[in-house]
Amino acid sequence: MSKPKVAFYWCASCGGCEEAVVDLAEEILQVVEAVEIAFWPVALDFKREDVERLADGELVATFINGAIRTSEQAEMAHLLRAKSQILIAFGSCSHTGGVPGLANLYDREEILRYVYEEAPSVINPQRVRPEERIEVDEGMLTLPSFWGAVQTLDQTVEVDYYLPGCPPPVGLIRSALQALLSGNLPPKGSVLAPDVALCAECPRKPTKPERLALKELKRPHQVLIDPETCLLAQGLLCLGPATRSGCGAACITGNMPCTGCLGPTSRVLDGGAKALSAVASILDATGEAEIERILEGIPDPVGLFYRYSLPASLLYRRVGNGERAREGRSS
Known part of the structure; x- marks a missing residue:
C-alpha cells in the first residue's frame, strides 16, 4: 500500500517555518516513514512540473507557509490547492499575514x-x-x-486548517501531524491550537494582580526585567491576554513579553484591536495629557498590535487616493 503524499511550500516568509519542521529532530524520521514527501523544494530537488503531474487531490495534505505577495506565489497556492485534499496555512504569515504583512502600510x-x-x-x-x-x-x-498588497493564504485560496505561530511550536506541529495521519481532525476551518488566551498557561499567572493600573509603559531594553513577576505588572506590553496559547509561553519563559504570533482566539474579530483594547483597559490615566504621556511608551502602535496580523485585520492595508482597501492586486 502506498504512503499518503504530503507537500510543503514556502511563499512570502523568512523560512523559519521550514526550520520548525526540521526541529522535530528524530521525530521527523517517523514522519518520513509514515508519508511520502511529494514536494518540498526548499529541502529536496523538486520542480513545479512535479506538482503539475499529480492528479487533483493526490496530495493528502499540503503545508503552505508565507503570505501571498506575488503572482507566482498565488499560482502555486492555486495549484497546490487543486492537488491537495487538505490545505494547511502553516505559520503566522500564511495564517494572518505575519511580519511581511506590515508592508501593507x-x-x-x-x-x-x-x-x-x-x-x-x-x-x-x-x-x-x-x-x-x-x-x-x-x-x-x-x-x-x-x-499591490500582501494577502493571507485564505484571501487567495480556500484553507482547511490553520497552524499558527512564528514559527509554529514543535508541539503543535507534532499534534497536527498525528491528527492528520490518524484522520482524527477537528472541523474544517479550525485553528490547530488551544482556543484560550496565553495567560491561561503563563507560569507567571499567580503574580498577576487582580486589577492592573499602569501609569507608565516600558520597553524591554529600558528595564531590568524581573524573571518571576507578571510582565504586564512590570509595565511591559505583553500581549498574552490577547493571544492564543499553545507555545508553552516560550517568550515569557525567556523573560520577554509575548508579541502575539499565535494570533487571537476564535472569539476575537480583530487581533490587533483586541490587544489595543486589553492595553487600554489597564492604563491608569485621568486626563488627556497623562494619556499622551503614557502612550509615548508605544512608539510604533501598528508594529506592536498588528505585527503579525495586518492583512487579516479589519484595517487590511493603508489606502491611497482612489483605491479600495481589498484590491490586493492594485498598484
Whole structure:
C-alpha cells in the first residue's frame, strides 16, 4: 500500500517555518516513514512540473507557509490547492499575514522606489528596476508580478486548517501531524491550537494582580526585567491576554513579553484591536495629557498590535487616493 503524499511550500516568509519542521529532530524520521514527501523544494530537488503531474487531490495534505505577495506565489497556492485534499496555512504569515504583512502600510510604488532607488545601500543613478517581461537574445525573460498588497493564504485560496505561530511550536506541529495521519481532525476551518488566551498557561499567572493600573509603559531594553513577576505588572506590553496559547509561553519563559504570533482566539474579530483594547483597559490615566504621556511608551502602535496580523485585520492595508482597501492586486 502506498504512503499518503504530503507537500510543503514556502511563499512570502523568512523560512523559519521550514526550520520548525526540521526541529522535530528524530521525530521527523517517523514522519518520513509514515508519508511520502511529494514536494518540498526548499529541502529536496523538486520542480513545479512535479506538482503539475499529480492528479487533483493526490496530495493528502499540503503545508503552505508565507503570505501571498506575488503572482507566482498565488499560482502555486492555486495549484497546490487543486492537488491537495487538505490545505494547511502553516505559520503566522500564511495564517494572518505575519511580519511581511506590515508592508501593507505602504503602496507598491513606495516599496519599489525605496528598494531600488532610495535605500542607503543602493547606488542606482539610472533608477533601473526589474521588468516583468524583457526580451534578450536567448528569448523572453519573465518575473512574477509584485502585487499591490500582501494577502493571507485564505484571501487567495480556500484553507482547511490553520497552524499558527512564528514559527509554529514543535508541539503543535507534532499534534497536527498525528491528527492528520490518524484522520482524527477537528472541523474544517479550525485553528490547530488551544482556543484560550496565553495567560491561561503563563507560569507567571499567580503574580498577576487582580486589577492592573499602569501609569507608565516600558520597553524591554529600558528595564531590568524581573524573571518571576507578571510582565504586564512590570509595565511591559505583553500581549498574552490577547493571544492564543499553545507555545508553552516560550517568550515569557525567556523573560520577554509575548508579541502575539499565535494570533487571537476564535472569539476575537480583530487581533490587533483586541490587544489595543486589553492595553487600554489597564492604563491608569485621568486626563488627556497623562494619556499622551503614557502612550509615548508605544512608539510604533501598528508594529506592536498588528505585527503579525495586518492583512487579516479589519484595517487590511493603508489606502491611497482612489483605491479600495481589498484590491490586493492594485498598484
